[in-house]
Structure formats: C-alpha cells, structure tokens
Amino acid sequence: MKKTDKHQELICIICPRGCRLTAETGPDGKLEISGNSCPRGIEYARQELTAPMRVLTALMRLQNMEKPVSVKTDRPVPKALLFDCAAEIYRTHPAPPVRRGDILIRDLCGTGCNVVATRDAIAGESR
Numbered sequence: 317m318k319k320t321d322k323h324q325e326l327i328c329i330i331c332p333r334g335c336r337l338t339a340e341t342g343p344d345g346k347l348e349i350s351g352n353s354c355p356r357g358i359e360y361a362r363q364e365l366t367a368p369m370r371v372l373t374a375l376m377r378l379q380n381m382e383k384p385v386s387v388k389t390d391r392p393v394p395k396a397l398l399f400d401c402a403a404e405i406y407r408t409h410p411a412p413p414v415r416r417g418d419i420l421i422r423d424l425c426g427t428g429c430n431v432v433a434t435r436d437a438i439a440g441e442s443r
C-alpha cells in the first residue's frame with residue numbers, strides 16, 4: 317500500500333468487504349480517513365496508524381504430550397509486543413487435559429489479555 321509522511325493507504329480487515337482506506341494528515345496534524353463504508357473503518361485506521369493491535373495465535377506444547385494445542389489471545393495485543401507474547405507462550409507448558417476455552421496464561425506480558433485453548437487436548441488422544 318502507498319505510504320508517505322502525510323498519506324497512507326490501508327485495507328480494513330474488520331469485515332470481509334475489505335474497504336480500501338486512505339488516511340491523510342492535514343496541516344493541523346489531524347488524521348482524515350476516507351474510503352470506509354462504515355464507522356468501524358475509521359476506528360480501525362486510527363488504531364492501526366497509532367497503536368496497532370493483533371490477536372495472537374500459536375501452538376503451545378503441553379507436558380508429556382507430543383502434539384501441541386492451538387491457542388489464541390482472547391483480545392488483540394499490541395503489535396509491538398507480539399514477539400514477547402509469543403515467547404511467553406512457547407515457554408509455557410501446562411499439564412493436560414486442556415479443554416477448549418481454558419485459560420492457559422493470564423495477563424500475557426502485562427497486556428491484560430489471556431491465552432485460551434482453541435481445542436481440547438487430552439493425554440492419550442492422537443487427534
């Protein structure tokens with residue numbers, strides 16, 4: 317996407333419509349967003365250009381189980397902390413059984429977000 321100091325283009329990822337957004341910084345420093353089909357696009361562009369956030373998905377190893385369990389954060393975490401958050405997930409090895417929705421890490425890296433299992437993982441199961 318095109319980017320200069322005062323002009324930036326991005327695609328809204330909030331819904332499948334994928335509106336092409338344009339953000340212009342006016343002479344007063346105010347951000348003007350256009351191209352959005354609904355107000356959520358404005359909110360997305362402002363967030364993305366000031367403090368981008370992402371839901372983190374990963375695989376977590378469990379104790380005494382070969383197959384990892386898929387996990388995700390229950391809310392978006394700051395993009396700048398993604399590597400630290402992933403490292404904490406890879407360092408953590410809870411004991412099975414794990415049920416979908418179980419919180420496996422609370423307050424990941426001080427973000428206030430939790431890491432939750434997105435699948436069941438039961439010792440002895442090969443799925």
Ligand code: SF4
Nearest residue numbers: 328331334335354357
């Ligand atoms: S601006 Fe609104 S309609 Fe367009 S992609 Fe974003 S959420 Fe969807």
